[in-house]
Amino acid sequence: MQHHxxxxxxxxxxxxxxxxxxxxxxxxxxxxxxxxxxxxxxxxRLFEDEMVAVVPAGHPWASRAHVTARDFDGTDLVIEMVAGGKGLAVLSDWAASPCAASHGLARSAWGRSR
Structure with missing residues (x-):
């Protein structure tokens, strides 16, 4: 018996x-x-969501394990320009991961050390 x-x-x-x-x-x-x-x-709850900072691979934060809100003082948060090396963005990790992988970007956890 099949159920539809x-x-x-x-x-x-x-x-x-x-x-x-x-x-x-x-x-x-x-x-x-x-x-x-x-x-x-x-x-x-389906999953835990983590905010991450997305920066170009050559950005000073690219090698950091995490960043804090204070790190954003004086920065320009322009999502569209991250891949062009002209800004940075804070996104949910599930949204940032595919973008980071396809555009050569690095991700750093925001606000807490792991």
Missing amino acids: IEVRIETVADDAPIPALLADLVDVALVTKPDVQMDRVSLT
Whole structure:
């Protein structure tokens, strides 16, 4: 006996997954930031997300294991220019990893030593 399950993916505003659940517009949602109504739904952590600084391979931070917020004093945070060596960015590691690998960029953990 074969079971047929239909899955439909709906997009909702990134600031409204909890209201969409509560309004029964969706059955499951990926929640990436706190919501005042979070206590009204059941949450399951899928993964731990780590912010990383993405810098050109030749940048002084490229060889560092981690950086801190103080390290950003006086820097220019321009995401589009990182690959061109004209800036740096702070991204979730899952988002930064593919970009770093394909553009010759280095990643450093932000805010804590490992």
